[in-house]
Amino acid sequence: MKKRFLFSIVLLFLINGLFAESNADKFWNFWNGKDEEAAVDFLKEWEKKNKKDPELYVCYFNMYVSKAAKEQMYVESSLPPGYDGQYIEGQNEKGNKIYMYSIVEYDDDLSAKAFEYIDKGLSYNPKRLDMHFGKAHFYFMRKEYDKQADVIKNTFKLNKKYKNSWLWSNNVTIKSANVGFAASIHEYILKWYNTQDESVFPFMKEISELYVEQYPDDVIAYNDAGISAMFTNDLLSAKKYFKKGYELDPSDMILLGNLARICFNLEEIEEAYNYYKIMAASDNPDDSEYAKNILKQYFNE
Numbered sequence: 001m002k003k004r005f006l007f008s009i010v011l012l013f014l015i016n017g018l019f020a021e022s023n024a025d026k027f028w029n030f031w032n033g034k035d036e037e038a039a040v041d042f043l044k045e046w047e048k049k050n051k052k053d054p055e056l057y058v059c060y061f062n063m064y065v066s067k068a069a070k071e072q073m074y075v076e077s078s079l080p081p082g083y084d085g086q087y088i089e090g091q092n093e094k095g096n097k098i099y100m101y102s103i104v105e106y107d108d109d110l111s112a113k114a115f116e117y118i119d120k121g122l123s124y125n126p127k128r129l130d131m132h133f134g135k136a137h138f139y140f141m142r143k144e145y146d147k148q149a150d151v152i153k154n155t156f157k158l159n160k161k162y163k164n165s166w167l168w169s170n171n172v173t174i175k176s177a178n179v180g181f182a183a184s185i186h187e188y189i190l191k192w193y194n195t196q197d198e199s200v201f202p203f204m205k206e207i208s209e210l211y212v213e214q215y216p217d218d219v220i221a222y223n224d225a226g227i228s229a230m231f232t233n234d235l236l237s238a239k240k241y242f243k244k245g246y247e248l249d250p251s252d253m254i255l256l257g258n259l260a261r262i263c264f265n266l267e268e269i270e271e272a273y274n275y276y277k278i279m280a281a282s283d284n285p286d287d288s289e290y291a292k293n294i295l296k297q298y299f300n301e
Helices: 023-032 036-050 055-067 110-124 129-143 145-162 180-196 198-214 220-231 234-246 253-265 271-282 287-297
Strands: 069-076 085-089 099-107
Touching: 023 036, 023 055, 036 055, 036 253, 055 069, 069 180, 099 110, 110 129, 129 145, 129 180, 129 253, 145 180, 145 198, 180 198, 180 220, 198 220, 220 234, 220 253, 234 253, 253 271, 271 287
Parallel strands: none
Antiparallel strands: 069 099, 085 099
């Protein structure tokens, strides 16, 4: 899968004001100063003055996400599938390889408060895409992939209405914030892919199909949809998506390679051969060498 543009959300951190200290700045000064009581009192006063302010609910949400997080240390003989955090590698007393790593787990009650506040904020500010995506990503962090998928599906529904008027932090427009809806969806699909968890494959397929539906000229959408279909063993759909994407951009060697591979898996050998021949003639030496190796190994060339 080609990692063309990445957009990650861990928490909804705010853009600091250029001059005056914002309410969010004041809150974080209390919070980062370990004065939780003052931070909470400030939020309550802020809420009395402006209960619809989206940044208020972003602060509430991030506060409860922070409170909910508990880091657990583990020493095991192998790393968990899809683990991409830091770790220390060593040996036990028998000389066997061991790994020390940490996993952040989240308290259910405090997580529920985080979701309660982000939902309240969204009820006042449905156009705040960063808040929708922050909610979705927190479900990802909690490994509640089904609920994450539901949030993303809802953003697709809203995207039909707000496609050209989504807002980001501090109510700046998506364009001004240099954030793309489609690119963010691709990042979510990529994150699911990297979990190596088969339970997410149906969600990848469903979301990527919505991606293609709403962005029919985006070749990345077709590659995502093709890979997702392949993972759910829907090879005919995978071929359809790879082929459509390649037709949109014949210079895309990733789509061409995926199309060739799926044809080979479908035992459409002549078609696969023709696609690998095109790839072998690519100006990119890596793509060309890859295709030539396939042709040599499977087609005796």
